[in-house]
Amino acid sequence: MKKVILIKYGELTTKKDNRNFFIRTLKKNILNKLSNFKFDIVDDYYRMFIIPNDEDIDLIVDNLKNIFGIHGIVIALMSEDKSENSIKEISLNMMRELDLKTFKVETKRSDKSYSIKSMDMNNIVGSHILKNTNYKVDVHNPEVILTVEIRREAVYIYNTSIEGLGGYPVGTLGRALLMLSGGIDSPVAGYLTIKRGVELYYLYFESRPHTSLEARNKVISLARKLEKYNSNGKLLVVNFTKIQEAIYKNLDPSYLITIMRRKMYTIAEKLAKRYNCLAIVNGESIGQVASQTLSSILSVNDVTNYPILRPLCSFDKLDIIEISKKIDTYEISILPYEDCCTVFVPKHPVINPDLKHIYEEECKFDFEPLIEEAIKSVEVVDLKEKISDLL
Numbered sequence: 001m002k003k004v005i006l007i008k009y010g011e012l013t014t015k016k017d018n019r020n021f022f023i024r025t026l027k028k029n030i031l032n033k034l035s036n037f038k039f040d041i042v043d044d045y046y047r048m049f050i051i052p053n054d055e056d057i058d059l060i061v062d063n064l065k066n067i068f069g070i071h072g073i074v075i076a077l078m079s080e081d082k083s084e085n086s087i088k089e090i091s092l093n094m095m096r097e098l099d100l101k102t103f104k105v106e107t108k109r110s111d112k113s114y115s116i117k118s119m120d121m122n123n124i125v126g127s128h129i130l131k132n133t134n135y136k137v138d139v140h141n142p143e144v145i146l147t148v149e150i151r152r153e154a155v156y157i158y159n160t161s162i163e164g165l166g167g168y169p170v171g172t173l174g175r176a177l178l179m180l181s182g183g184i185d186s187p188v189a190g191y192l193t194i195k196r197g198v199e200l201y202y203l204y205f206e207s208r209p210h211t212s213l214e215a216r217n218k219v220i221s222l223a224r225k226l227e228k229y230n231s232n233g234k235l236l237v238v239n240f241t242k243i244q245e246a247i248y249k250n251l252d253p254s255y256l257i258t259i260m261r262r263k264m265y266t267i268a269e270k271l272a273k274r275y276n277c278l279a280i281v282n283g284e285s286i287g288q289v290a291s292q293t294l295s296s297i298l299s300v301n302d303v304t305n306y307p308i309l310r311p312l313c314s315f316d317k318l319d320i321i322e323i324s325k326k327i328d329t330y331e332i333s334i335l336p337y338e339d340c341c342t343v344f345v346p347k348h349p350v351i352n353p354d355l356k357h358i359y360e361e362e363c364k365f366d367f368e369p370l371i372e373e374a375i376k377s378v379e380v381v382d383l384k385e386k387i388s389d390l391l
């Protein structure tokens with residue numbers, strides 16, 4: 001008899017054609033995240049089993065809780081002895097360890113050659129527990145379900161399931177480029193995108209010396225928090241100073257944010273193409289600030305045909321904050337270092353920008369060379385490397 005970890009795939013079950021690819025990717029992601037541990041891993045169409053050393057189980061389960069594509073995690077007892085008596089005894093001992101009142105037995109018999117049918121096994125195990133404990137059966141609303149999975153190689157018995165993160169395995173749906181500022185929203189937008197199986201690269205616009213090294217380190221720390229769910233992401237840092245100064249010195253101040261964001265999107269699209277990202281993601285939420293009215297979004301989006309994903313578009317700020325606390329980015333995001341968007345904030349940013357006026361303004365300065373230069377000098381930050389951890 002041995003403790004094993006059983007992994008339930010959840011939403012993957014809806015992906016008939018791609019199922020094997022999803023399972024393969026999930027397995028690769030698990031092996032990647034658990035590279036510090038020794039264990040055996042076996043998968044089939046319905047389940048994955050990890051057979052670890054006993055002392056590693058809790059740590060492995062903690063790691064599995066951060067992997068998308070896992071719906072449920074179960075610590076089960078595996079016994080190669082599939083006899084009725086052995087199953088009865090293991091079940092009884094397991095139920096005795098809990099201090100609850102009602103239960104129900106559910107047998108899953110994937111080994112069709114096994115002689116006892118599922119319903120009969122439910123009765124056999126259920127009666128044994130009733131006879132030897134004070135439990136009562138409640139088939140509709142039991143406090144605990146005891147599951148007996150009879151497979152070809154062994155029987156697996158368990159009564160608690162830990163919720164997984166759900167979603168799809170990272171990397172099954174391509175790569176996207178997340179515009180990552182130091183704020184609360186964009187890391188949450190990134191997390192929700194990773195959840196859908198999309199791998200991320202990160203893009204940060206900095207305006208040194210107007211923004212500080214601390215502001216950059218803050219973004220690195222946020223990207224690292226997201227790397228817990230993502231894997232092998234790269235952070236691209238664009239030097240945005242000259243572009244921002246050119247807008248500030250030459251164009252209508254009330255359009256500063258709109259035009260600055262247009263330049264960000266233009267650069268983001270070029271970098272997305274260079275790094276094989278199929279979409280750009282950002283943390284915009286409709287109505288949150290002047291640059292996030294529908295007409296602002298329209299006039300900024302006008303520079304690109306690339307798909308821009310806005311996972312937070314309909315979220316309330318409080319809901320965003322709740323997720324940011326859950327993923328442990330909130331405390332970093334609220335550190336007070338200035339972002340490039342907050343350095344040159346105009347007194348009265350336009351709320352309904354006019355595209356014709358934008359085009360006229362943009363003719364006043366030739367941004368092309370500066371954009372080229374910014375793209376050429378993009379810095380790629382290795383997220384695995386240690387920085388002098390300021391945060």
Ligand code: ATP
Nearest residue numbers: 179180181183184185186203204205282283284341
């Ligand atoms: P956040 O909390 O994510 O900073 P915000 O509410 O402050 O968002 P804005 O400053 O209008 O909103 O930015 C909207 C989105 O644009 C951000 O969520 C982020 O995706 C992107 N963005 C803003 N500033 C930067 C930056 N310096 N580098 C990269 N992306 C940025």
Ligand code: MG
Nearest residue numbers: 181183339341
């Ligand atoms: Mg911001």
